Amino acid sequence: MSDTIIRFDRVSKVFPEGTRAVDDVSFDIFDGECITFVGPSGCGKTTTVKLLNRLVEPTGGRIWLNNQDTAQTDVIALRRSIGYVIQDVGLFPHMTVSQNIALVPRLQGWSEKKRNERTEELLHLVSLDPATFRDRYPHQLSGGQKQRVGVARGLAADPPVILMDEPFGALDPITRAQLQDEFLRLRRRLKKVILFVTHDMDEAIKLGDRIAVMRSGRIVQFDTPRKILREPADPFVRDMVGREGGIKLMKLLRIADIMDPADGMTIPADRLSEAERRMAESGKDILLAVDKEGRFRGTLSYEQFIRSEHPGDATQLDRTCPVVEASDRVDTTLENMLKHKRVWLPVVGEDQKLRGIVTLTHFACFFSAVETLSGGTP
Amino acid sequence: MSVIDYFIKNIGLILKLTIEHIEITLIAVAISTVIGVAIGIFITRYRRAATAVIGIAGILYTIPSLALFGILIPFIGIGLKPTLIALILYSQLALIRNTFVGIIHIDPSIREAGKGMGMSNWQFLRMVELPVALPVIMAGIRTAAVMNIGTATIAAYIGAGGLGWLIFRGIASVNSNQIIAGAVPVILLAVGVDYLFILLERALTPAGLRH
Numbered sequence: 001m002s003d004t005i006i007r008f009d010r011v012s013k014v015f016p017e018g019t020r021a022v023d024d025v026s027f028d029i030f031d032g033e034c035i036t037f038v039g040p041s042g043c044g045k046t047t048t049v050k051l052l053n054r055l056v057e058p059t060g061g062r063i064w065l066n067n068q069d070t071a072q073t074d075v076i077a078l079r080r081s082i083g084y085v086i087q088d089v090g091l092f093p094h095m096t097v098s099q100n101i102a103l104v105p106r107l108q109g110w111s112e113k114k115r116n117e118r119t120e121e122l123l124h125l126v127s128l129d130p131a132t133f134r135d136r137y138p139h140q141l142s143g144g145q146k147q148r149v150g151v152a153r154g155l156a157a158d159p160p161v162i163l164m165d166e167p168f169g170a171l172d173p174i175t176r177a178q179l180q181d182e183f184l185r186l187r188r189r190l191k192k193v194i195l196f197v198t199h200d201m202d203e204a205i206k207l208g209d210r211i212a213v214m215r216s217g218r219i220v221q222f223d224t225p226r227k228i229l230r231e232p233a234d235p236f237v238r239d240m241v242g243r244e245g246g247i248k249l250m251k252l253l254r255i256a257d258i259m260d261p262a263d264g265m266t267i268p269a270d271r272l273s274e275a276e277r278r279m280a281e282s283g284k285d286i287l288l289a290v291d292k293e294g295r296f297r298g299t300l301s302y303e304q305f306i307r308s309e310h311p312g313d314a315t316q317l318d319r320t321c322p323v324v325e326a327s328d329r330v331d332t333t334l335e336n337m338l339k340h341k342r343v344w345l346p347v348v349g350e351d352q353k354l355r356g357i358v359t360l361t362h363f364a365c366f367f368s369a370v371e372t373l374s375g376g377t378p
Numbered sequence: 379m380s381v382i383d384y385f386i387k388n389i390g391l392i393l394k395l396t397i398e399h400i401e402i403t404l405i406a407v408a409i410s411t412v413i414g415v416a417i418g419i420f421i422t423r424y425r426r427a428a429t430a431v432i433g434i435a436g437i438l439y440t441i442p443s444l445a446l447f448g449i450l451i452p453f454i455g456i457g458l459k460p461t462l463i464a465l466i467l468y469s470q471l472a473l474i475r476n477t478f479v480g481i482i483h484i485d486p487s488i489r490e491a492g493k494g495m496g497m498s499n500w501q502f503l504r505m506v507e508l509p510v511a512l513p514v515i516m517a518g519i520r521t522a523a524v525m526n527i528g529t530a531t532i533a534a535y536i537g538a539g540g541l542g543w544l545i546f547r548g549i550a551s552v553n554s555n556q557i558i559a560g561a562v563p564v565i566l567l568a569v570g571v572d573y574l575f576i577l578l579e580r581a582l583t584p585a586g587l588r589h
Contacts, residue, residue, distance in 0.1 A: 055494055079496030090491025094509045094584030103505075104495050137586035153495075163494075 003031045004064075005161065005193045006052065011061035013047055013217075021047040023217035024061070034187060034194040036208030038201055038240065044217040049163045049195045053082045065161065080104055083154035083162035083192075087169045089146045091138040097123070097149050098134045104157040122152040125189075127182060144175035151186075161193045168203070180206055201240045205229065205248055213237050225252055246367055247331070255333055256326040258366050259347045259356040266290050266354060269297040272316060275305050288346050289317055294353040296323060296346055323348045326355045334363055384555035392544070396563050399540035402458065402533070403526045403571075406465035410526075411519055413466065414473025418515075419503065421474070422481045432478065435471040443468075443529050447536050461538035465529055469522035476518025480511025513583045520575035527568045531560075541567070 006029040013022040022044045029035055037045035050056040051063060054075050063070045070078055091100050101122055102115040110118070123130040126148040138146060147167055154162055168176045168183075180203065187194070198204050204211045205225040213221045213228065213236075221233035229249040232238040241248065264282040267275055269289040279285060285302040298317030308316045324333050324345045337345060337360065344359040385392065421428040443464065450460035484507060492502045508515075534542025544560025547553070580588075 053494055055490070076496045076498055079494060084491065084494035086487060086491060086494070088485070088487030090485070090487035090489075092488060092492070092506055092510070092586075093485075094506075094586045096586065103497075107495075107497065107501065137589075139586065139589050150491075 004028045005031050005033075005066060006195075007064040008048075008051075009062045009064070011048075011051060011058050011063055013044075013051060013056055014059045020217050021056075022051065022058070025217070025219055026061075027212065027219065027222055029193055029195070031193065032191045033209045034196060034207060035210050035212060036196045036198055036204035037212045037214060038198050038204035039214035039220075041199060043214040045197045045199075045212075045214045046165055047217075048212075048214070049165060049197055052161075052195065053079045053084060053163060080108065080157060081159050081161070083156075083159040085147075085150050085154040085162065085164045085167045087166040089138075089150040091146060091149060091153075093138050096135050096137060097128075097141070098130075100138070100149060101152045101156050103153065108157060118156060119152075122155060125155070125186065126152045128152075142175075143171050144179060147171065147179060151183075155190070159192075162195070164194060164196045166197050166199065169198070169200075183207060201242065202248065205252060213240060250331040250334070250366070251329060253330045253366075254326065255324055255328050255330060255347055255358055256355070258330060258362045259326070259358040260362070261356045262288055262346070262354055265357065267300065268292070269317070272300060272305075275300055279305075288354060288357070290354050296348050296352060296354040299346070321346065324358065325350065330363075330366070333358070381555050381558050384559055388559060392541075392559055392563060395539065395541045395543060395560070396567065399527070399530055399542075399564070399567065402461060402465070402530045402538060402540055403523060406462050406469065406526050406530070407519065407523045409462070410466040410469035410473055410522055414470050414518070414522075415477045415515060417470070418474045418477025419481065419507075421478055422507075428478060432471070432475055435474050438467045439471040443532050444535070447533070451536065456537040458538055460536060461530065461533040464533065465526045468525060468529055472518040472521040472525070473515075476514050476521075477511065480514030481507045483514075484510050509584050510587065513579055513587065516575065516579040516582055520572065520579065523575060524568055524572050527564065527571060531564050 008025055008027050011022060011025050012020070014020050025044075025048060037048060039045050047056050051058050052065065052070065054070060058071075065073070065078070065081075092103070095103070098116070098119040101119045102110075105115045105118060119134065120130045123133060128145065128148055133141075133145070133149075138149070141149065147170075150167065151164075154164070168179050171179065184207065196204075196207055198207075204213075205228070208225060210222060210224050211228050212219050213233075215236055221228060221237050223231075223233075226249065228237060229241055229245050229252070232241055232245075238245075264278075265284050265286070265288050267278055267287040267289050269291050272289065275287055278287060279302055287300045289297040289300055291297050298319040299321045300317055304316050304318065322336075322340065322342070322345060324336070324347055326347050326349050333345075337343070344357055346354060347356045347358050349355050417431060421431050446464050446467070447460060450463060454460045454463065488506065488510075489502075492506055497505070530538065530540050531542035531545065534540050534546055541560045541564045545557050545564075548556030548558075548560060
């Protein structure tokens with residue numbers, strides 16, 4: 001594994017009135033990871049992340065950030081090194097969008113020029129046109145726009161770690177899905193450690209590299225979304241995932257995860273005359289033609305081959321066969337196949353090189369595997 | 379002799395007393411603002427003290443002004459000093475309460491965001507709490523100023539000077555012209571200051587809060 005950025009070592013938080021909000025929690029977070037903390041309200045997920053920037057002080061255990069004990073770090077410096085985005089955004093109402101975004105840089109003494117450049121850059125990053133939004137006040141923004149500004153503000157001083165406490169929780173479903181997608185796009189561009197709190201398992205699955213499922217102050221399961229969907233640790237996690245584990249997993253997986261390589265089914269496009277021999281050898285009655293670079297050129301079926309007057313002529317190739325990319329989602333691909341009545345499709349990479357083949361059987365296998373592994377009943 | 383004649387004849391005196399009146403009010407408002415805002419901020423930090431502090435300020439506010447002067451005179455004598463003390467004491471309720479309310483009514487999410495972003499207590503007070511609470515604090519200062527103009531009029535009775543002097547002299551000598559020469563400027567002053575502060579409040583409200 002890569003470097004540990006954050007380590008919780010047997011951390012507890014008991015509030016003065018006796019509530020055990022976080023109960024002996026330990027975990028490591030590695031460089032570049034996005035961890036989603038999910039659970040019902042009162043499970044301690046928000047308290048857990050607030051322990052990191054010391055908005056809540058632990059009553060037991062130790063927390064390490066970049067190998068430094070956070071209890072020994074100056075609390076102001078600690079918080080400035082951690083971006084913070086919350087559900088109610090908390091924009092300062094008397095400051096413009098750019099003043100809000102540039103606040104932490106201002107506190108850190110950045111020059112005005114540098115602050116302006118950074119604000120510009122961040123507004124672009126969160127898909128707000130700087131000319132339009134720079135000088136607006138928070139009350140002139142929609143909920144979605146506010147949270148975009150909130151995210152930009154959290155990123156302003158380029159902190160290596162970002163805490164997001166149900167940032168999309170108060171938004172309508174459409175805006176929410178949109179911001180989730182942009183979050184994923186953003187994450188590909190900025191390699192940051194993100195601790196993301198949500199009560200929505202779907203959101204946790206969609207956004208997290210790993211998910212910490214919490215209940216009553218404890219982490220019940222800390223795993224990748226696939227692992228949680230396929231092997232929920234206990235009935236509680238299974239309930240959180242819901243009855244549609246298979247459908248959710250399908251949204252998560254890519255064609256590359258379920259396809260088979262096209263071994264034995266390929267033929268160089270300039271040697272189609274060998275088709276009959278290759279079909280005999282492989283027992284397949286369809287071959288996939290590739291060029292010298294391995295790019296997919298078309299399909300050749302046995303009927304086409306024997307009906308042809310000039311066997312081996314490149315004109316025999318059926319070039320109308322659609323392809324699917326290895327990085328495409330499983331669910332949309334299945335829908336496309338059903339719509340276009342295809343029982344199989346060639347899979348190509350981004351470079352159009354043939355990567356394999358996916359058939360309806362692969363989908364059937366995928367679903368039966370999900371059902372048996374999660375122990376669900378049909 | 380008509381009122382107008384009296385005005386023209388005594389314009390120098392009336393102007394002098396008006397300026398005196400403004401001076402007393404201004405000094406009292408300035409000092410009470412510093413004290414009241416400071417106490418108001420203090421009790422947002424020590425919430426447990428808030429009820430007691432605002433309660434005391436409330437009691438002070440209910441003391442009739444002549445009674446308050448009566449208590450102060452044996453200790454401090456007459457003149458400007460007991461007047462200023464009385465005006466400052468009367469102003470505290472409006473200033474402390476408005477500062478306190480203006481600050482504690484700031485949205486908790488704003489507070490949490492500021493804290494979580496790593497603003498120190500002082501930075502948050504200066505950059506967020508005071509600017510956001512400013513319109514409410516200004517309303518408190520306005521109340522105090524208008525009230526001080528009224529109370530300062532009565533303070534002429536204990537030798538503070540100002541336009542009240544004309545009124546008391548007029549009453550004593552049954553000179554209605556003189557009474558009016560004192561009363562009208564005081565009324566105009568009170569109404570004018572009130573209006574001025576409304577304008578000031580508007581000008582000082584941060585653009586993002588004007589909606």
